[in-house]
Amino acid sequence: AQRVTQPEKLLSVFKGAPVELKCNYSYSGSPELFWYVQYSRQRLQLLLRHISRESIKGFTADLNKGETSFHLKKPFAQEEDSAMYYCALKGGSQGNLIFGKGTKLSVKP
Amino acid sequence: DSGVTQTPKHLITATGQRVTLRCSPRSGDLSVYWYQQSLDQGLQFLIQYYNGEERAKGNILERFSAQQFPDLHSELNLSSLELGDSALYFCASSRDSYGYTFGSGTRLTVV
Numbered sequence: 001a002q003r004v005t006q007p008e009k010l011l012s013v014f015k016g017a018p019v020e021l022k023c024n025y026s027y028s029g030s031p032e033l034f035w036y037v038q039y040s041r042q043r044l045q046l047l048l049r050h051i052s053r054e055s056i057k058g059f060t061a062d063l064n065k066g067e068t069s070f071h072l073k074k075p076f077a078q079e080e081d082s083a084m085y086y087c088a089l090k091g092g093s094q095g096n097l098i099f100g101k102g103t104k105l106s107v108k109p
Numbered sequence: 110d111s112g113v114t115q116t117p118k119h120l121i122t123a124t125g126q127r128v129t130l131r132c133s134p135r136s137g138d139l140s141v142y143w144y145q146q147s148l149d150q151g152l153q154f155l156i157q158y159y160n161g162e163e164r165a166k167g168n169i170l171e172r173f174s175a176q177q178f179p180d181l182h183s184e185l186n187l188s189s190l191e192l193g194d195s196a197l198y199f200c201a202s203s204r205d206s207y208g209y210t211f212g213s214g215t216r217l218t219v220v
Contacts, residue, residue, distance in 0.1 A: 034208050036211075041197065041214075042213065042214075043111060043113075043199070043211045043212060043213045043214060044152075044199065044201075044209075044211040045111075045211070046208045046209070046210070049208050086152065090208075096142060096154050096157050096165050096167065097142070097154070097201075097208075097209060098154070099144075099151065099152040099154075100151075101151040102151055102152070
């Protein structure tokens with residue numbers, strides 16, 4: 001079954017601390033994975049996609065096929081990073097995105 | 110502005126009523142996706158349309174239906190509304206493997 005698991009509902013860190021938001025997936029093919037960010041119940045914004053290997057707002061994510069993971073990392077968290085983060089897998093018969101339940105990141109001053 | 114337009118932004122209606130949510134995709138995008146976001150269920154995929162045709166169905170209730178018109182805008186119809194249908198409804202569009210572009214959502218409150 002295709003599934004995305006984000007084990008942490010809430011992650012709270014202090015400003016300047018490193019952040020790692022965990023994402024594990026289950027998919028029987030070559031996965032396409034994404035991270036989306038949602039500020040204060042606004043629209044979801046694409047943060048990263050694994051195939052581009054880019055860094056946005058200091059965030060990076062590496063696909064680890066052996067561990068079926070796509071963890072999101074940032075070395076130094078900022079208060080403005082506080083938001084909901086969703087990991088998503090492009091799956092389904094027609095390529096619809098399957099989302100994890102999200103992790104709420106809270107960065108304290 | 111993401112290029113995906115959803116109207117209305119807010120909707121308050123009574124149980125048993127019917128509402129229509131509208132989505133205009135980003136210019137050039139042929140695929141439209143509808144998602145429901147509630148506090149307890151997270152983001153649930155409802156349905157996908159591609160160039161006017163239904164492509165995939167997710168956890169969409171029989172009371173809900175959708176369509177995509179020749180100009181590619183899409184409408185999500187919710188009928189016989191229940192309190193539990195209160196949620197944020199997002200529309201997204203896509204063109205290729207880059208990912209989805211989401212609209213700002215419609216916040217539906219059923220009272």
